[in-house]
Amino acid sequence: MALGRAYSVAVRGVDGTIVEIEADITNGLPGVHLVGLPDAALQESRDRVRAAITNCGNEWPQTRLTLALSPATLPKMGSVYDIALAMAVISAEKKTSWARLDKTVLLGELALDGRVRPVKGVLPAVLAAKREGWPSVVVPIDNLAEASLVDGIEVWGARTLRQVQAWLAGKGALDDRVAEVAAEDQPVADLADVVGQTHARFAVEVAAAGAHHLLLTGPPGVGKTMLAQRLPGLLPPLTHDESLEVTAIHSVAGLLSGRTPLITRPVLVAPHHTSTVAAMVGGGSGLARPGAVSRAHRGVLFLDECAEIGSSVLEALRTPLEDGEIRLARRDGVSQYPARFQLVMAANPCPCAPARSSDCVCPAVVKRRYLGKLSGPLMDRVDLRVEVHPVPSGSIGSEEGESTAVVRDRVAAARDAAAARWAPHGVRTNAEVPGPLLRRRFRLDRTVMAPLRSALDKGDLSVRGVDRTLRVAWTLADLKGRTMPVLEDVNTALSFRQAGGAR
Structure with missing residues (x-):
C-alpha cells in the first residue's frame, strides 16, 4: 500500500x-x-x-x-x-x-x-x-x-x-512572481465629445458624484449611449481592495488578460437586450457563475434599449440594486457574488421612436405597454430620470462642453466630502446611506423638507423615494460645496424623479 x-x-x-x-x-x-x-x-x-x-x-x-x-x-x-x-x-x-x-x-x-x-x-x-x-x-x-x-x-x-x-x-x-503587475489599460471616452445635452450631462455628473442610478429616455441618436459610456471615466479609480475584489470576479468569469490582469478603473458592462436572467444575474448548471451584475461590480451596468429587455430580467435586478450582492442557489450549492454597481438605462419613448414626437404613429396603449416593462418597484430604485431631446442645429460645431478631466475633478471633490461625512457610519457614497440615518441623525430643516412632505402626502413619492431624493440632494450639495442641502437642492433632486427629468 x-x-x-x-x-x-x-x-x-x-x-x-x-x-x-x-x-x-x-x-x-x-x-x-x-x-x-x-x-x-x-x-x-x-x-x-x-x-x-x-x-x-x-x-x-x-x-x-x-x-x-x-x-x-x-x-x-x-x-x-x-x-x-x-x-x-x-x-x-x-x-x-x-x-x-x-x-x-x-x-x-x-x-x-x-x-x-x-x-x-x-x-x-x-x-x-x-x-x-x-x-x-x-x-x-x-x-x-x-x-x-x-x-x-x-x-x-x-x-x-x-x-x-x-x-x-x-x-x-x-x-x-512578477515584480510589477501592469494594470489593464482602458481608454476613457471624453465627455466633451457629446454635443449639447447640458441637462443630461449634469445628470451624469450627479450620478457619478453620488453613485446614483440613472434613466435616460429620448429618440434615437440624441446621445444617450454616448453619455452612458462616459460615466465610468468620471468615477474615481478603484482602491487596492476594490481592485482585487473586481479582478477576482473577472478571474472567476475567465475574462482577465494574462499580461495585464489588474483592473484599476471602474468597468462598463453593457449586455445585449436579448440577455436572459442567467446572463444578467448569473447562473449555469451545478454551481452558478457570475453574471453581468457581478462583472459590473464597482462600475457601471448599462442597459441600452431597456424597454426591449424581458420583464423577468429587469425584475431580477431589484435585489442586487438594494443589497449590493447576488445569491444564486443551484444544484451544487449557493454562490454569492458582490454586485455593487451603478445602473444606467436608456430607452426610446415608444417603439417607432421618431425624431419628432409629433410624428409618432404608436397608439396610446402601445406607448404605455412599451415603457410599462419598467415596473414601479424598479423605477422607485432609480434616482435620476432624464428626458433627452434632439440637439438644435446651433449646437453643432459650437464650443465644446467640459471635458471628462474637468468634471472628474468636481466629482472627486464631492465624493471626498461624502466619504468624510459618512465614514463614521461605514459608507462612502451618498447612494449607500441608510434612510433612517438621513431622516434622524442628518435630518434637514422642516422648510427644506417641505417639498418632499408634500409629494409624499400626494402619493407622488414612496418612503423609499423620499430617502433616495434626499441622497440626491446631499450629492447636489456636495457638488456645490455646501455642508448641508438647501431648498434648491431638494427641489432639483425632486425634479429628477419626475417623468420629464431635470433641466
Whole structure:
C-alpha cells in the first residue's frame, strides 16, 4: 500500500476552500476511482493526468488507484486540480513525500504532454491559500501575473509537470512572481465629445458624484449611449481592495488578460437586450457563475434599449440594486457574488421612436405597454430620470462642453466630502446611506423638507423615494460645496424623479 498527498483549492463564488487530494495505490484490478463529488471536467482529468505523468518519464500504477478529494461533501469542478492529482499519484507511486509538497498549493490544468495550461479563478484561489496560512502556491505560468497580485505568500509559475516535479524535489527552479503587475489599460471616452445635452450631462455628473442610478429616455441618436459610456471615466479609480475584489470576479468569469490582469478603473458592462436572467444575474448548471451584475461590480451596468429587455430580467435586478450582492442557489450549492454597481438605462419613448414626437404613429396603449416593462418597484430604485431631446442645429460645431478631466475633478471633490461625512457610519457614497440615518441623525430643516412632505402626502413619492431624493440632494450639495442641502437642492433632486427629468 502507498499513499500520496497534495493540495489544491476549490473556488465557490469568489471564495476558496483548500482541498486535500489523496492518492492510494493498493492491490486489485487496474483502474482509477475518483471520489469526492467531481464534475464531468474533473472526471476527465484521469485521462489527462495519466498521459501527462507517463509522457514526463514517470510510471503509472498498474494496480487499483483511488483518488479522494476532501472535503468529500464539497462539489469539485473544473480542471484546476490536475497538477495536484498528478503529484499525489507520483508521490504514491514513488513512495516519496517531498517537504515542499506538504507546504504548497498546486493549481493548474495539464496537457497530455505535461504542459501546464491556465485556469480560471486563480486570484481567489491564491487569496484563499494566503488566508489559510499556506506559505507557497504554484500556478500556471500564464496565470503568474494574476497570482502575483497577492502579497504575503510565495507565488511560483510552472510551465510543465516535469518542472514542478523537479522543483518539489529540490532539483529545479520555477518562475518567481512578477515584480510589477501592469494594470489593464482602458481608454476613457471624453465627455466633451457629446454635443449639447447640458441637462443630461449634469445628470451624469450627479450620478457619478453620488453613485446614483440613472434613466435616460429620448429618440434615437440624441446621445444617450454616448453619455452612458462616459460615466465610468468620471468615477474615481478603484482602491487596492476594490481592485482585487473586481479582478477576482473577472478571474472567476475567465475574462482577465494574462499580461495585464489588474483592473484599476471602474468597468462598463453593457449586455445585449436579448440577455436572459442567467446572463444578467448569473447562473449555469451545478454551481452558478457570475453574471453581468457581478462583472459590473464597482462600475457601471448599462442597459441600452431597456424597454426591449424581458420583464423577468429587469425584475431580477431589484435585489442586487438594494443589497449590493447576488445569491444564486443551484444544484451544487449557493454562490454569492458582490454586485455593487451603478445602473444606467436608456430607452426610446415608444417603439417607432421618431425624431419628432409629433410624428409618432404608436397608439396610446402601445406607448404605455412599451415603457410599462419598467415596473414601479424598479423605477422607485432609480434616482435620476432624464428626458433627452434632439440637439438644435446651433449646437453643432459650437464650443465644446467640459471635458471628462474637468468634471472628474468636481466629482472627486464631492465624493471626498461624502466619504468624510459618512465614514463614521461605514459608507462612502451618498447612494449607500441608510434612510433612517438621513431622516434622524442628518435630518434637514422642516422648510427644506417641505417639498418632499408634500409629494409624499400626494402619493407622488414612496418612503423609499423620499430617502433616495434626499441622497440626491446631499450629492447636489456636495457638488456645490455646501455642508448641508438647501431648498434648491431638494427641489432639483425632486425634479429628477419626475417623468420629464431635470433641466
